Amino acid sequence: MNMYVSNEQFARKLDASELGIQDFKDAISVIGLGYVGAVSLACLSSLGHRVVGVDVDEKKVDAIAWGQSPIVEDQLGELLTRGVDNDLLSATTDIKRAIWTTDITFVSVGTPTAEDGGCDTRAIEAVARSIGEALAVKDSFHIIVLRCSVPPGTTLKVMKPIIERYSHKTAGQDFGICFNPEFLREGSAVADFHEPPKTVFGVTDQYTARALARIYASVDINPIVTSVEVAELVKYVDNVWHATKVCFANEIGRLCKPMGIDSHAVMDIFVQDTKLNLSPYYLKPGFAFGGSCLPKEVRAVTHLADHLGIDLPMLDALIPSNQEQVRQALNLVKRTCARKVAIMGIAFKPGTDDLRESPILDVIAELMKSGIEVTAYDPAIQPGPHISQQFDYMRHAAPHLQTVVDALPEFLKETPETALADADAVVVSQNIPALRSALASKKEEAVVVDLIRIPNNAPTSSNYVGIGW
Numbered sequence: 001m002n003m004y005v006s007n008e009q010f011a012r013k014l015d016a017s018e019l020g021i022q023d024f025k026d027a028i029s030v031i032g033l034g035y036v037g038a039v040s041l042a043c044l045s046s047l048g049h050r051v052v053g054v055d056v057d058e059k060k061v062d063a064i065a066w067g068q069s070p071i072v073e074d075q076l077g078e079l080l081t082r083g084v085d086n087d088l089l090s091a092t093t094d095i096k097r098a099i100w101t102t103d104i105t106f107v108s109v110g111t112p113t114a115e116d117g118g119c120d121t122r123a124i125e126a127v128a129r130s131i132g133e134a135l136a137v138k139d140s141f142h143i144i145v146l147r148c149s150v151p152p153g154t155t156l157k158v159m160k161p162i163i164e165r166y167s168h169k170t171a172g173q174d175f176g177i178c179f180n181p182e183f184l185r186e187g188s189a190v191a192d193f194h195e196p197p198k199t200v201f202g203v204t205d206q207y208t209a210r211a212l213a214r215i216y217a218s219v220d221i222n223p224i225v226t227s228v229e230v231a232e233l234v235k236y237v238d239n240v241w242h243a244t245k246v247c248f249a250n251e252i253g254r255l256c257k258p259m260g261i262d263s264h265a266v267m268d269i270f271v272q273d274t275k276l277n278l279s280p281y282y283l284k285p286g287f288a289f290g291g292s293c294l295p296k297e298v299r300a301v302t303h304l305a306d307h308l309g310i311d312l313p314m315l316d317a318l319i320p321s322n323q324e325q326v327r328q329a330l331n332l333v334k335r336t337c338a339r340k341v342a343i344m345g346i347a348f349k350p351g352t353d354d355l356r357e358s359p360i361l362d363v364i365a366e367l368m369k370s371g372i373e374v375t376a377y378d379p380a381i382q383p384g385p386h387i388s389q390q391f392d393y394m395r396h397a398a399p400h401l402q403t404v405v406d407a408l409p410e411f412l413k414e415t416p417e418t419a420l421a422d423a424d425a426v427v428v429s430q431n432i433p434a435l436r437s438a439l440a441s442k443k444e445e446a447v448v449v450d451l452i453r454i455p456n457n458a459p460t461s462s463n464y465v466g467i468g469w
C-alpha cells in the first residue's frame with residue numbers, strides 16, 4: 001500500500017484497536033548504540049522483542065554484548081543484563097548481518113553540529129549505504145525507522161535515495177521507511193521510554209505505521225501519525241521550545257535579582273496558570289501581538305532591565321520579532337499587486353473595540369502610504385470620539401498611526417460586503433462570523449491573505465495565501 005500522508009489531514013491519533021494489533025514480537029536491529037540506541041535496545045528487549053545492536057565502536061558493542069551499559073543511565077545496566085540473559089539481546093559490528101536477521105531497523109547514529117553550523121548527516125548517509133547493500137540481497141519486506149534529530153527532508157531526500165540506489169529497490173514497495181523522533185531525557189531515559197510524553201510516527205505508508213504501532217502498543221496505545229517532514233520538525237520545535245523556556249526563566253531570574261524579588265516565588269505562581277501561561281494558548285502561528293497590554297508591558301520590562309543595567313537579549317528581541325511579523329503581512333499583501341485592499345477586522349482581536357496598538361493598523365498605514373486604497377470592516381468598531389481617545393493613549397508608542405485614525409471614518413464600512421466591493425485582495429485578521437459568506441462570493445476575484453488561519457480554509461487554493469503556512 002502506498003499512501004501519501006498530507007500534513008493537514010493525516011495528523012491524527014492512531015487507535016491501536018483499529019490496526020488489529022496482535023501479540024506479535026518483531027525482531028529489531030538498532031544501529032548506533034549511544035544514549036538513544038542503547039536505551040532503545042534494552043527497552044525493546046524488555047518488551048519481549050529479539051534485538052540486535054550495531055555500532056562501529058567495538059568497545060560499546062562488547063560491553064552491550066556482555067549485558068553492561070556503556071553509559072551512565074538509570075536502570076540501563078539491569079535491562080541490558082536481563083536482555084542478554086534471556087537470549088533476546090545481542091550486539092555486533094556487522095550491520096548487514098543484523099539487517100538480514102531482523103524485520104525492522106531503528107537508526108540512532110549521531111548527528112552532531114556540522115562545520116557550517118548545520119546538521120552533520122554523514123553517519124546517517126554511511127548507514128543508509130550499508131542498509132541499501134544489505135537489502136539488495138534480502139527478499140522480505142524490511143522497515144527502516146530513522147530516530148535521529150534531523151532537518152526536515154533528511155529521511156526522504158537524504159536517506160531514502162541512498163537506500164534505493166544501493167538496494168535497487170523502491171521505498172513503500174520493497175521496504176518501508178519512516179521517522180520516529182525520540183523524546184527521552186538523559187537520566188530518566190528508561191522511565192521515559194515506558195511512559196513517553198508522546199509517540200510520533202512520520203510515515204508514507206500504512207503498513208509501516210501499523211508495524212510501529214505494534215511495537216509501541218504496550219507503552220503508548222495512541223501514537224500520533226503524521227507526515228515524515230512534520231515528525232522531523234516536531235523534534236526540533238520541541239527542543240527549541242525547551243531552550244526558549246530555559247532562557248525565559250533565566251532572564252526572569254536576572255530581572256528579579258537586582259530588585260531583591262525571589263524569582264522562584266514569581267515563577268511558582270506563573271506556572272500555576274495553565275489557562276494562559278502553560279497551555280496551547282498563544283502557540284499557533286498567526287499575526288503579530290498587539291493591544292493595550294502586551295506591547296506596552298514588553299517595552300516597560302525591557303526599559304526596567306535597561307535601568308537596572310541587565311542584559312535580556314531574548315525579551316529585547318520580542319518587539320523586533322513582532323515588527324517582522326507585521327512586515328511579513330505587509331509583504332504578502334503587496335505581493336498580490338492589489339490596488340484595493342479590504343481588511344477584515346481592525347481591532348487586535350475579535351470581540352473588542354480596542355484599537356490600541358492593533359498591529360493591522362501598521363499594515364494599513366503602510367498600504368495607505370503606498371497609495372493603495374483600503375477599506376475595512378469590523379463589527380465591533382464605530383468611528384467616534386472614543387477612537388481618538390484610544391489614539392491619545394498610544395501617542396508615544398505609535399505616533400505614525402495618526403493618519404490611519406483620521407481616515408478611519410472614511411475607510412471603515414458598515415458591512416463586509418461593502419468593504420469587499422471591488423477589492424483585489426482581502427486581508428483576514430479576525431475570524432468574523434459574517435466573513436465566510438461574504439468571502440465565498442468573492443472567491444474568484446480577490447486574493448485572500450489569511451493572518452489567522454481561517455478555520456477549514458483550504459490553504460492550497462491558488463488565490464489564497466497564509467502568513468505562516
Ligand SMILES: NC(=O)c1ccc[n+]([C@@H]2O[C@H](COP(=O)([O-])OP(=O)(O)OC[C@H]3O[C@@H](n4cnc5c(N)ncnc54)[C@H](O)[C@@H]3O)[C@@H](O)[C@H]2O)c1
Pocket residue numbers: 031032033034035036037054055056057060108109110111123126127147148149150182183184185186
Ligand atoms: N541523547 C539524547 O538525549 C537524544 C534525545 C533525542 C534524540 N537524540 C538524537 O538521537 C541521535 C543519537 O543521539 P545519541 O545521543 O544517542 O548519540 P551518541 O553520539 O551517543 O551515539 C551515536 C552512536 O552512533 C554510532 N555510530 C556512528 N556512526 C555509525 C555507523 N556508521 N554505524 C553504526 N554506528 C555508528 C557511534 O559510535 C555512537 O555510539 C542524534 O541524532 C541525537 O540528536 C538524542
